Each structure stands twice: as structure tokens, then as C-alpha cells.
Amino acid sequence: MTVTSTLPSLDMLAFYLCGVGVVLSLWRWATDPLRRVPGPFLARWTPFWLMYHARKGERYLAVHELHLKYGPVVRIAPWHVSFASPEAPSKVYAQGSAALDKSPFYRAFYVQGTESLFSTQNRALHSSKRRLLSQPFSYQSIRGFESFMRESLGRFVLRVDRICAGDQFGDAVRPNSVMDVLLWFNYLAFDIISDLAFGEPLGMVDKGSDILPAERKDGTIFEEHAAALIDQRGRTAAVVGLVPSVEEYTKMLPIPFITAGYKSTESLSRIATRCVKHRVESGVTRDDMLERLIEGVREKEGGTVSQDEVVTEAMLLLTAGADTTANSLTAILFYILTNPSIYAKVVAELDSINAGLAELDSTASRPQAARLNSAIELETATDSLPTHEQIKSLPYLNATIEEGLRLFATNAFGLPRIVGEAFELDGVAVPKGYEVSAPAYTIQRDPRIWGEDAEMYRPERWIEDGGGMLKKHMLTFGSGPRACIGKNLAYIQMQLALATVLLRYEFTMPPGTELRSVEGFMHRPLELWLGVKRRGQGLKV
Numbered sequence: 001m002t003v004t005s006t007l008p009s010l011d012m013l014a015f016y017l018c019g020v021g022v023v024l025s026l027w028r029w030a031t032d033p034l035r036r037v038p039g040p041f042l043a044r045w046t047p048f049w050l051m052y053h054a055r056k057g058e059r060y061l062a063v064h065e066l067h068l069k070y071g072p073v074v075r076i077a078p079w080h081v082s083f084a085s086p087e088a089p090s091k092v093y094a095q096g097s098a099a100l101d102k103s104p105f106y107r108a109f110y111v112q113g114t115e116s117l118f119s120t121q122n123r124a125l126h127s128s129k130r131r132l133l134s135q136p137f138s139y140q141s142i143r144g145f146e147s148f149m150r151e152s153l154g155r156f157v158l159r160v161d162r163i164c165a166g167d168q169f170g171d172a173v174r175p176n177s178v179m180d181v182l183l184w185f186n187y188l189a190f191d192i193i194s195d196l197a198f199g200e201p202l203g204m205v206d207k208g209s210d211i212l213p214a215e216r217k218d219g220t221i222f223e224e225h226a227a228a229l230i231d232q233r234g235r236t237a238a239v240v241g242l243v244p245s246v247e248e249y250t251k252m253l254p255i256p257f258i259t260a261g262y263k264s265t266e267s268l269s270r271i272a273t274r275c276v277k278h279r280v281e282s283g284v285t286r287d288d289m290l291e292r293l294i295e296g297v298r299e300k301e302g303g304t305v306s307q308d309e310v311v312t313e314a315m316l317l318l319t320a321g322a323d324t325t326a327n328s329l330t331a332i333l334f335y336i337l338t339n340p341s342i343y344a345k346v347v348a349e350l351d352s353i354n355a356g357l358a359e360l361d362s363t364a365s366r367p368q369a370a371r372l373n374s375a376i377e378l379e380t381a382t383d384s385l386p387t388h389e390q391i392k393s394l395p396y397l398n399a400t401i402e403e404g405l406r407l408f409a410t411n412a413f414g415l416p417r418i419v420g421e422a423f424e425l426d427g428v429a430v431p432k433g434y435e436v437s438a439p440a441y442t443i444q445r446d447p448r449i450w451g452e453d454a455e456m457y458r459p460e461r462w463i464e465d466g467g468g469m470l471k472k473h474m475l476t477f478g479s480g481p482r483a484c485i486g487k488n489l490a491y492i493q494m495q496l497a498l499a500t501v502l503l504r505y506e507f508t509m510p511p512g513t514e515l516r517s518v519e520g521f522m523h524r525p526l527e528l529w530l531g532v533k534r535r536g537q538g539l540k541v
């Protein structure tokens with residue numbers, strides 16, 4: 001009796017709930033200010049469409065396909081519109097009073113609640129942090145650090161010389177004289193940024209490894225793979241950042257992908273702690289980035305250095321300044337090697353400067369494996385490298401870099417900004433509080449900007465008539481007030497490294513090699529194995 005009398009009321013309850021659901025959905029649809037913006041059905045209602053593709057590591061491709069299907073304006077989440085018209089970047093990443101702030105997505109990059117220059121959404125805080133670092137990142141300052149960069153490059157070429165001589169540092173998987181250039185560019189970039197930021201290279205090139213010491217709160221030391229930590233952190237942040245209102249609570253979820261991301265942040269901050277402590281204890285004084293940070297915090301806090309803030313910024317320099325450059329260099333080299341005529345042309349241009357080639361040849365016949373750490377050998381190798389003055393204006397070298405950065409932007413998806421006041425673009429009005437972005441991958445392949453050969457790696461487009469105007473469409477270093485502060489450093493480093501390896505080595509790429517990649521916050525190649533030999537010597541692959 002009891003059972004039969006409750007059944008109808010359960011039915012009724014379900015019926016009412018469905019009714020309420022339908023009414024609420026209709027109401028939401030009718031009042032949705034973005035209901036006319038096209039996009040996937042799921043993205044209209046939930047962030048899961050975007051989260052799914054971010055988790056798969058191909059958000060940039062999924063959004064690109066939407067733009068190909070629906071046009072320049074698409075909705076990629078209930079509160080997020082992606083704009084891919086040629087006009088979009090100047091509006092989404094506007095300067096001055098029209099500038100939009102970073103969206104709460106960036107909270108996923110806080111380090112134990114501390115904001116950095118990169119992650120803060122507070123405009124005033126950002127300006128004060130940026131002011132601190134703008135001087136050491138200026139073109140003049142970075143040029144002043146050239147000798148440090150060249151020394152790291154000197155160590156790098158001595159290591160690669162050994163690979164050419166068949167010494168693979170215990171790598172049993174691959175045969176002689178092949179190298180994963182991504183790995184080695186990473187070691188080089190970590191050494192350079194740590195030298196410039198903390199006064200000493202991390203020694204990755206010498207070790208042939210990205211393992212670094214990290215310091216726990218109790219002072220004990222443990223070791224971690226830095227590059228893997230950065231990758232894991234970016235991949236987790238790219239997903240949990242899409243639900244900023246609950247991001248804080250996702251830490252508690254027992255999902256390995258999420259816990260690994262938070263653990264990576266913790267380990268990276270422990271590595272940065274160790275770097276800062278090491279530098280402070282070393283007594284080195286140099287007007288570098290860390291010195292500026294420490295001074296800045298001192299001024300702000302009237303004499304007390306907030307360790308958390310310095311560590312957070314130090315960690316930012318390590319995580320933003322190394323693999324971005326290594327990933328870009330790898331992609332650029334890949335594109336050059338895919339096109340034999342481009343490869344020949346850029347090497348011919350470099351040969352024309354005749355940068356220390358005689359010296360390179362004189363060291364080529366020496367026994368390679370021994371005496372690696374000899375100061376004389378390092379000095380000879382460093383002296384034999386091209387200087388920035390010699391290569392900085394080579395048009396074709398610079399065009400190969402620019403074209404590689406166009407096709408492979410390490411931040412491929414649209415970097416999200418939040419609408420402060422009314423925002424209108426391409427006929428679509430986006431209300432306050434919603435998010436907008438302009439995807440580098442799509443805009444840097446738009447035939448309206450780049451022509452019908454937009455998908456093709458063609459450095460010539462940068463040196464033809466009108467080539468100089470193309471730069472304004474580039475988003476690889478971001479745009480507007482939050483654009484990359486490390487751009488000067490990245491360019492000088494890429495010019496020096498690329499000129500050095502192309503002058504000193506001959507690379508071969510196995511036929512059919514593809515640049516496989518994955519996307520977290522950053523889009524990065526997975527590996528690039530190349531045959532390598534000193535120029536003018538027999539190849540052993």
C-alpha cells in the first residue's frame with residue numbers, strides 16, 4: 001500500500017524536475033547574449049568540450065577546425081568567444097586604456113597562492129613587477145650578457161662534438177652520431193636562462209641531463225627532471241584553468257593527471273628555492289634578473305625580502321625562459337631541414353660571414369672524448385662561435401627564424417582575456433565578464449594575411465616587398481601589455497644557437513620524419529632525432 005502510494009509522487013517529482021530543467025534551459029537560451037555565436041552544441045552549455053580537447057593536448061587544432069567551419073567568430077565555452085579575423089589581435093590584446101586583463105584561467109599558474117608577473121590579473125601589480133624586470137630584459141642588457149650565452153654555447157658545441165665522435169653519453173637506444181636536438185636545445189636554454197637570471201648555469205649541458213636538485217622545507221635535497229615538471233604543470237593547468245571557480249578544489253581530486261600537475265608546481269618551486277638560496281649564499285653580485293627582483297621586493301617591503309615572491313618569480317624565469325626557446329629552435333631547425341634548398345641557402349648566407357670557420361676546422365681533428373672540461377678547450381670553442389654582431393642582420397637567417405615562429409607558435413591556442421567594459425568585434429558584442437581570445441595557430445595560417453601558401457614554410461615571404469609589415473600579425477610572443485618580456489633574449493639566443501649549429505654541423509633527417517607535438521599550456525615538439533656530423537667530416541648514421 002505504502003509502495004503504490006509513493007510511486008506516483010516519484011513520477012511527479014521527476015516530471016516536475018524535467019519541466020524545471022526545460023524551463024531553465026529555455027530561459028538560459030533566451031537570455032544568453034552569445035546565443036547567435038556559432039560553435040559546438042556542448043560548448044554552448046558547458047566547459048567540457050574545451051576541457052576534453054585541452055586534456056587531449058590538441059585544443060589549438062580543435063579551435064582551428066571550428067574557425068574553418070564557422071568563420072572568424074566561434075564560441076568555445078559558455079563564457080568564451082574565439083576571434084580569428086586579421087583585426088582580432090589588436091583588439092583582444094589592445095594596449096593602453098583599451099587593454100583587457102588576463103582571465104581567471106591564469107589562477108592555475110599561482111604558486112601556493114602567490115601571483116607572478118605572468119599569472120597576475122591585477123593590472124597595478126603587473127605594472128610594478130614588469131617595471132622591475134624591464135631593464136634587465138632590455139635589448140641593451142641582453143646584448144651585455146652575450147659573452148655568458150656564448151660560453152654556454154661553447155659547452156654545448158663541445159658536447160655535440162662528442163656526439164659527432166660517437167660518444168652518446170650512455171644512450172643505448174640509438175646508434176652513433178644521432179641526437180635528439182630538442183633535448184639538447186633544452187639543456188642549452190636552461191643553462192642560459194639560469195646563468196642570466198641567477199648568475200650561474202645549471203650545468204645541464206655538462207651533465208647531459210635536465211635533473212636538478214630541489215630543496216624541501218626541512219632543507220633536505222631531492223632531484224627532479226625539470227623539463228618534465230614544466231610540461232606536466234602546463235598540461236594540468238591548461239585543463240583546470242578552464243574551471244577557475246573550482247580550480248582550488250580540483251587539488252583534492254584523486255585524479256593522477258591533476259595531482260601530478262600540482263606536485264610539479266611544488267617541485268618546481270623547490271628547484272627555484274634552491275637556485276635562489278644558492279645564489280644568495282654564493283655572494284655573487286651582478287645586475288641580473290634575480291638581483292632586480294630581490295632589490296624590488298626590498299624596496300616594496302621596507303627591507304624585508306619576501307622569499308615566496310622571489311621564489312615565484314625565479315620559478316617563472318625558469319619555466320618561461322627555457323623550453324619556449326628550445327621548442328622554437330627545434331621547430332625552426334625541423335622546417336629548415338625539411339627543405340633542402342632553404343637549408344643550402346641559409347648555410348650559404350652564414351658561410352659568407354666566414355665566422356671563425358678556419359678555427360672550427362683546426363679543432364675538428366682533435367681527439368674529442370678527452371679533456372672535455374679543459375678551460376682552454378672551452379675557450380677555443382667559444383672563440384670559434386659567431387658573434388651576435390656578425391649574424392644579427394643576416395636577412396635569410398632571420399627569415400628562417402620568423403617563418404618557423406609563424407608556423408610553430410609555442411602558445412598556439414588563444415590566450416584568454418576578460419572583457420572589462422563592452423567589447424565588440426566582427427559584429428559580435430561580448431558582455432562584461434566574458435572571455436575572449438585570438439588563436440595564434442589560426443591567425444598565423446590565415447590565407448588573407450599570408451597568402452595561399454600560408455601552410456608552407458617559405459622564409460622568403462619575410463624579405464619580399466611588404467614582408468616587414470607581416471610582423472604585426474604575429475602572436476608567437478603574445479601582444480599588448482602582457483606580451484613576452486623575454487623576447488629580446490629569445491631572439492638573440494635563437495640567432496646565436498641556430499647560426500652556431502648550422503655553421504658547425506651538418507644535420508640529416510631520416511626521410512618521412514614528422515614533427516610530432518603535444519599541447520599543454522605550451523605547444524611543444526615531442527622529439528627530433530637527427531644525424532649529426534661536423535661539417536666536412538664523414539657522417540656515421
Ligand code: HEM
Pocket residue numbers: 117118119130193316317318320321322324325328410411415475476477478479481482483484485486487489490
Ligand atoms: C621563443 C621563445 C619564447 C616564446 C615563444 C615566448 C612566448 C610568450 C608568450 C606568448 C607570452 C604571453 C603569455 C600570455 O599572455 O599568457 C609570454 C610571456 C612571458 N614570457 Fe615569454 N616566450 C619566449 C621566451 C621567453 C624567455 C627567454 C623568457 C625569459 C625568462 C620569457 C619570459 C616571459 C615572461 C616573464 C612572460 C610574462 C610577461 C607578462 O605577463 O608581463 N619568455 N611569452
